[in-house]
Amino acid sequence: MILWDEYEQVIGIAHAGWQGVLDDIVAETADMIEEYGGRNYRFKAHIGPSIRACCYDIFGDRQRLFEEKFPAHSSEIIHEHDGEHTLDLVACVRLQLREVGVTDERITIHPDCTSCRAEKYDSYHRDGKTYTQLISSVWIE
Numbered sequence: 001m002i003l004w005d006e007y008e009q010v011i012g013i014a015h016a017g018w019q020g021v022l023d024d025i026v027a028e029t030a031d032m033i034e035e036y037g038g039r040n041y042r043f044k045a046h047i048g049p050s051i052r053a054c055c056y057d058i059f060g061d062r063q064r065l066f067e068e069k070f071p072a073h074s075s076e077i078i079h080e081h082d083g084e085h086t087l088d089l090v091a092c093v094r095l096q097l098r099e100v101g102v103t104d105e106r107i108t109i110h111p112d113c114t115s116c117r118a119e120k121y122d123s124y125h126r127d128g129k130t131y132t133q134l135i136s137s138v139w140i141e
């Protein structure tokens with residue numbers, strides 16, 4: 001997840017995986033940008049390629065943690081397919097972006113699911129410990 005204030009030229013980038021989302025990495029990133037002069041009414045955000053609800057199966061304690069973290073939105077973030085559940089981490093990050101003041105029109109989302117697109121991405125969820133790293137970079141011009 002990349003979050004920035006174009007006016008102040010401050011950028012934050014964070015890995016918003018399941019643990020980061022549960023630990024409020026979006027709010028922490030927003031706080032850091034504000035420490036450098038950024039203002040949330042100018043924030044824009046991008047969610048990069050990541051595992052999506054089509055592939056991210058979830059169950060047990062982890063599912064319960066997400067239902068407790070987003071009690072008013074569990075049907076939005078947990079999808080059910082034939083009795084199996086999947087997690088929509090993008091929806092979680094979008095909810096957390098809204099909480100820090102980033103409206104939907106200031107959020108862009110890359111369309112790729114890293115688990116579906118095996119020809120293009122490695123995926124820890126799909127490949128286990130044989131995976132390689134996906135690196136994002138961002139800069140100011």
Ligand SMILES: [Zn+2]
Pocket residue numbers: 051052053054055056113114115116117
């Ligand atoms: Zn997928």
